[in-house]
Amino acid sequence: MSQVKTAYRSSIIQLVADPSEVGLDNAYRYFEDGLLVVENGIITHVGDYITTLASLNGEFEMVNYQDKIITAGFVDTHIHYPQTGMIASYGEQLLDWLENYTFPEEERFKDPEYAAKVAKIFLDELATNGTTTALVFGTVHKQSVDVFFQEAKRRNLRMIAGKVLMDRNAPDYLTDTPECGYQDSKELIEKWHDNGRLSYAVTPRFAPTSSPEQLDMVGKLLQEYPSVYMHTHLSENKQEIEWVKSLFPEREGYLDVYDHHGLLHPRSVFAHGVHLSDCECQRLSESGSAIAFCPTSNLFLGSGLFDLNRMEGFGVRVGMGTDVGAGTSFSLMQTMSEAYKIMQLQQKKLHPVKSLYQATLGGAKALYLDDKIGSLEVGKEADFVVLEPNATTLMKFRMQQAKTLEEKLFVLMSLGDDRTVHATYVYGDLAYRA
Structure with missing residues (x-):
């Protein structure tokens, strides 16, 4: 320095x-x-x-x-570093896209040398595009997060990341268990959280790939380490929402699955939130949770149109995310352009000052980092x-x-x-x- x-x-x-x-x-x-x-x-x-x-x-x-x-x-509130090598993968919506492109690529991160190589490329791309802080998904492999943090620490970056937790409805080569997921996350938290400018995010991929037992374990980690983040996906795709209903019929809705297990708190960030009820928006606001608005990936995967004005009407914190690799660019400039178009399709406007706010101070507020960045x-x-x-x-x-x-x-x-x-x-x- x-x-x-x-x-x-x-x-x-x-x-x-x-x-x-x-x-x-x-x-x-x-x-x-x-x-x-x-x-x-x-x-x-x-x-x-x-x-x-x-x-x-x-x-x-x-x-x-x-x-x-x-x-x-720029502050990117939702991005997947292991998906750098599969950005711009053709022709699928969310669930098929995960099965056909995402999971096979993420398997490669069991090799720490490959993970370290991608981490360097990924962080270079962020710098090239003016992004200085990001909330980042790793893979299920503990080493994928370890090498990411090592590289981010070397560059003195303010980064937040976490090991993905998945114990069902995913290929065997990418699943963990509630017990090992808990232990790996705990070790990573104690090694990296508040280490320099780094922070940890407990990271269940999304409700369908975590059992109730694993979601309970996520809630336990959040209680044991109250200053860590929680990072997952929410209501991105209508087919996904129906899947959640079938897996958790006893819950009132998608957000209620997370809420039941204690996953809503002031550093919880939910990517997408395209299809939310009024009650879910209100609950996000009450809990101090945030939504990452990911316009490029919502368009690329055909997921739907995020209503920024509605979310803000409920007082929900909103940041902006590129969501690489479903998002097609590391550039938050291009992401702002796509956000404008999403609002236009709803007969609403997104002023350029507001757009710049979302990509900088708005993102920092969503991450509770606005006192620092x-x-x-x-x-x-x-x-x-x-x-x-x-x-x-x-x-x-x-x-x-x-x-x-x-x-x-x-x-x-x-x-x-x-x-x-x-x-x-x-x-x-x-x-x-x-």
Whole structure:
């Protein structure tokens, strides 16, 4: 980690609140010629260039990113690192896609060398796309999570991950038992949770692949380690929901399966939540749980259209997830573009400031990390991304027509991808430069 005080001159957009709560004008601050100052991995100053420069004392290094835009690093609230090698697999919906593509690929992670290779590729891709924090699925193999954390620790990343728990309705080569799943998870928690910038997530894949006994074990782990996360899937696909009903006929619904076993709490993150009842939305809100909105995978697998406005009406925390490999890009820029289209298909709008909020501060709030990351505020960790508005010939030409910051942001989200990311910084250190 760099010990040098460094000042970054650039246009700076600083998200400070949810636009749906405070209005667009009060949700962000914009410094067209701004200065962001970082020392020992922490933001010490941010504001207008001339004013902020005058307030600095002592020696510092100046890095000039004029004609660029600095914003907080992106927060991906749902992604599968073992699915990196099977992204863009053709022609199936959720359950068949798992059987035909996902499970065979995940078997390969019993080999720690292969797992370590993919972990490096995966974390490189996150950096290339400006993502500095992610909530990550491993596989059922303990070593898949061990090597992931080793690589994330080496890079000083703020990452959350966990070993998948599955003891039924999956191939024999990918199942564990309630007992060994509990023991493996316990050992990983004690080794990696709160180790540097790392956190652990207890990770049942989804209700159909865990017996009631295993779900009880998940609840037990959450009681024993109250600061860990719980990460799973919920109501992604209508066929999946019917399957859950047949497996748990005594429960009132899909969410009630998890609730019955004690899996809802303030660090529980449920991916998708496309098909939820009002009662389920209310229960998510009451428990402080969060939903990861995964637009690219919902479209790719034909799962349905997530209603962001409805979820927020119930006060549910919502982050944004790429859901690689059902999601077709590591880029949260592209994910924002797909989110806009999902809202359009429901005759609703997603403002670009709101979209950027979901991918940064909104994601941090969903993970209860907004005191540390998600916005460029004094005292927070210096995870940030430098965006290039003129990354392609088309973007450069289109930006010449843009008259407002909001229009520029919308162009970035509509046309942007990894080429839009000029540099990514993790805890004040350069992690990627184009």
